[in-house]
Amino acid sequence: MAKIPTIVAYAYRKKLGLDKIEPKPNLDHVSNLLYMLFGEKTSKDEVAALEAYMILTAEHGLNASTFAARVVASTQSDVYSAVIAAIGALKGPLDGGAPTGVNLYLNEVKQSTVSEVIIQKLLNGEKIMGFGHRVYKTKDPRAEALKVQFNSMDPKPDWADFTLNVEKETVRELQQLKPGRNLYANVEFYAAAIMKAIGIPDELFTSIFCCSRMVGWISHIKEQSNNNVIFRPNAHYKPL
Structure with missing residues (x-):
């Protein structure tokens, strides 16, 4: 949860040819994300608005990306692989895009x-x-x-x-x-x-969504691991 916003900010600034900005231990989660992106302190209203967004979108039931994470976790793969599967689903324009x-x-x-x-x-x-x-x-x-x-x-x-x-x-x-x-x-x-x-550019919208949804993914992965049964739905084949 802490590393993903740092990765997003570092990658974005590198793409722009800017120096990376180290997180500040005295800043909270959202304030640090904005600081690492822009290199300056943001207003209380901006922090409050983005924090509200990240809280409201941290978890939302068995959506596509969360389902993908739980499927991978159910195979007893590692948490990183489960999160990567979730990111792959979130990348789609009908979900995180x-x-x-x-x-x-x-x-x-x-x-x-x-x-x-x-x-x-x-x-x-x-x-x-x-x-x-x-x-x-x-x-x-x-x-x-x-x-x-x-x-x-x-x-x-x-x-x-x-x-x-x-x-x-x-x-x-x-x-x-x-x-x-x-x-x-x-x-x-x-x-x-x-x-x-x-002032967050369009190209970062899905990445910011990822930063918030990471909370829900990890919670679902832990829940799946604590009482695991592999996801294995049946398929009905239709004759051609």
């Missing part, structure tokens, strides 16, 4: 309108990133909590009102185009807004 897709969606809306972008995406069979959830058929409570954090950031980014308006318009359009589906902003929508407000 979702916040990055939110900013792509917002950029598309800037060049057009919410209605036009949504209709085109639905015609192409694409998802509206940042909206709807497999688990929540109502508002995502994590998104609601992050929205409060985002709105309390001071100073507010100049694009904040645009983001909030896009959320409202998107929900309204989806209610008309997909009545009864109850598609609202999910945690990724406000995760993207918060990380953008802090």
Whole structure:
């Protein structure tokens, strides 16, 4: 849990040709991550917002990456291999890559309108990133909590009102185009807004998600190891 944020920060700065920054023992987990990324002290609002995100996304049931970790752990492989399997799943755009897709969606809306972008995406069979959830058929409570954090950031980014308006318009359009589906902003929508407000680039969104989800993965791996039965689902073969 402590090493992953350090690795993320070191790798990012190396990619930019910058010197690595050693963690400070007197800083907490989130403050250290931001310090190692940017080399300067961040505001209390920024730390609080990212900390809220990392707490809310540390664990979320048997999602794809957690399932992958438990499958590998169930073979009595080591914890590093289980975590690597989880990272492989998290890397996918439908899991950990979702916040990055939110900013792509917002950029598309800037060049057009919410209605036009949504209709085109639905015609192409694409998802509206940042909206709807497999688990929540109502508002995502994590998104609601992050929205409060985002709105309390001071100073507010100049694009904040645009983001909030896009959320409202998107929900309204989806209610008309997909009545009864109850598609609202999910945690990724406000995760993207918060990380953008802090100055974290899109390419690091999944890595930051990894830093938070590491807590849940390790907990699941330990639980699996304490009462282990190997994952071995049955398969039904269909004749050609």
